[in-house]
């Protein structure tokens with residue numbers, strides 16, 4: 471397809487595709503994103519060798535092979551920006567307060583197991599930061615720590631499992647931590663050490679259209695940072711319901727700094743610890 475063959479994405483197609491994306495995974499592209507949206511669809515059509523928008527919509531609508539084309543669009547449209555030790559103050563609250571609180575509550579059990587999830591973990595920097603903090607804290611070996619990262623994006627999960635990172639991921643990483651937990655492979659490329667890699671499991675999960683919600687069980691602490699910022703109110707509601715369902719009684723949810731549950735109807739209680747707001751589920755639910 472040449473440049474000239476593509477006439478701008480009709481507004482009705484823009485509405486249709488963005489609705490499909492929003493309903494599938496929560497990502498919301500508003501009216502102001504038309505230009506960028508249109509450009510990305512154009513590139514995708516070029517990649518597939520399709521010049522007619524009607525043909526492309528046909529593929530999107532009728533692609534029942536596990537909705538592959540929609541999945542390809544999610545890879546194109548999702549924002550997977552992340553880095554190690556993002557929002558350090560909040561991570562300190564996790565390490566110094568929340569973790570102790572959860573471990574203390576489980577002390578009656580022989581070998582307490584603390585479950586920590588990173589919901590929307592992107593390429594893994596967040597769950598690996600948590601694993602490093604736990605090693606640095608020297609949590610008693612009597613406590614089993616189970617860290618699970620999940621994401622809707624195959625590409626993000628592939629990178630997370632690989633554990634190979636470039637400099638942009640280390641903008642807030644102390645050099646001593648880099649030396650201790652990473653090995654430089656080539657110039658500017660670092661691989662996370664195997665002891666950290668082994669502490670984190672990764673799975674694919676779509677929190678908006680979860681067809682197997684009951685298999686997940688519950689977690690004690692869920693990081694869901696910088697995910698719902700890209701959703702509309704309806705998507706946020708679905709996401710919060712999913713998180714509440716999967717949070718153990720007394721457990722905590724941590725959101726990104728520009729996200730809040732203010733004005734949302736939720737059973738989670740906002741708790742302020744060292745100027746950080748975290749959300750807790752009642753012990754008695």
Ligand SMILES: C[S@@+](CC[C@H](N)C(=O)[O-])C[C@H]1O[C@@H](n2cnc3c(N)ncnc32)[C@H](O)[C@@H]1O
Nearest residue numbers: 495551552590592621622623676677678695696
């Ligand atoms: C901006 S990244 C945030 C990464 C990390 N939590 C952080 O704060 O650095 C958002 C991630 O959420 C994922 N995501 C978006 N919608 C999702 C959904 N419905 N289910 C699971 N993951 C989703 C995206 O693929 C992306 O990797």
